[in-house]
Amino acid sequence: MDPRKHLIDSYGREIRDLRISVTDRCNFRCTYCLPEEGIDWLPRSELLTFEEITAISRIFVERFYVDSIRLTGGEPTVRAQLPRLVSMLATLKTHEGKKVNLSMTTNGVTLPLIAEPLRDAGLDRINISLDTLRADRFLEITKRPQFERVLEGIEAAQAVGFHPLKLNVVAMKGINDDEIVDFATFGRDRGLQVRFIEFMPLDGANAWDQAAVLSADEIL
Template sequence: MGGPVTLTDTFGRVHRDLRISLTDRCSLRCTYCMPAEGVPWLQKDSLLTTEEIVRVARVAVEAGVSTLRLTGGEPLLRPDVVDVVSRLSTLIGPDGPPEISLTTNALALPRLAQPLVEAGLTRVNISLDTLRQDRFVALTRRDRLDDTLAGIDAAVGARLAPVKINTVVMRGRNDDEIVDLAEFAAERGLHLRFIEQMPLDAGHTWDRGTMVEAEEILAALTSRWELTEMPGRGADPAQTWLLDGGPTTIGVIASVTRPFCGACDRIRLTADGQLRACLFARTETDVLSVLRSGASDAEIDAAIRRCLLGKKAGHDIDDPGFLQPSRPMSAIGG
């Protein structure tokens, strides 16, 4: 293929991380993601096939992508998820095979963790917003806390490392559990990352004024531990601290109040074959049609680069003219 090897946007950011949504469907109904009745699911014939996913990933890996993150919806709802991981693990880029990770609600990990490891999965990010059963039911509209905790144990038992826990902090709903969740992670050797709530809900009810900011999260943590900021963040969305000198680390993903757009190296592929240069993008590049028109690898590569040409310097959440993406998080892929 012609052109530069790396996937670079107009601001010089080199993209090494491809987030691949395997499905828009989910087994939970988290309040900050979708309404109780769910959202209209994508039609089956509009979803990328496994062959199409692997082909786009191969072109991206050959152009320098070194991390493939499988997302959803809930990626473990895809019946052939183990086969997808197995096939992606055979790809080879300029620096060798990519790292393959997965973001999940963990409900299916007791059954799938070991097969996924054997297929080539290296690590997982698991969503856990509360340790209290009544709150879990209220936040997810499903009584599945015990299943989530069992999934976390299965990930640890399968030697996925690190096992990262993602917690969206919400005022009046779980912000009083910041210390409890950190202690839970520390006791189990998990890597916890607190996340500022972002405007990605299907109902567009997000309110910047009521969001729990990074400073409040850090204040809660410093009431219990001494925090030491770790250097060398690079393109990692989480700013990380040691608790009482370590070894436990806690991360904070402050997409709203401390945006890290200047170091962003991520591009997203939705389950229906749309490329997105930013989680908050309002435009997409259609690679599904390119794939199904009999395109060459060079044309797929060109579509990826075309998407990156439209990437903005930042997401502009704090700009008065900011408009929330029309798609909710479940349809974009995290």
């Protein structure tokens, strides 16, 4: 008897994707996500080792038909030696004998340094989070003067062959809703897939406000 089984949610949908937070730490302090000061990070001893992450992932892939793994954080690229973890996960094979699809969501600021090692290690896809195309507004949202570095990260990811490259934009009324068309143009001109993300109550900085939620209809 085959011991494997599909994971099914309460709506009867198959779960084929595994999302792994490799760290709670982040090098940005986005206003809707984290407070600027006073964050209690997990002790490093409490983070799963790369070997533990790989072992858990193997169980999901080999027993439960998971065929896609996404690395997140916090900001996953602040985890030291991340390409080594990618190379370990890249050895996993789906029930069809194919390589597991590996992706990552990042703020992009370290990609000028790490995009090529990640690609060489076996990372397949990247989503980059960017909520504004204005340097002054970027500083207001992230509390970090790294706008140009993120743009360099986008270029670096494309240069080493990450395609399609997706751009995640948290759309917020009164904050960046005047940039919707700018983002659409930016994506079209650079071959990026722009995705507008709902402003959700992450509550890290107690900044969520229902009035700031921008609907899909309004975006269109």
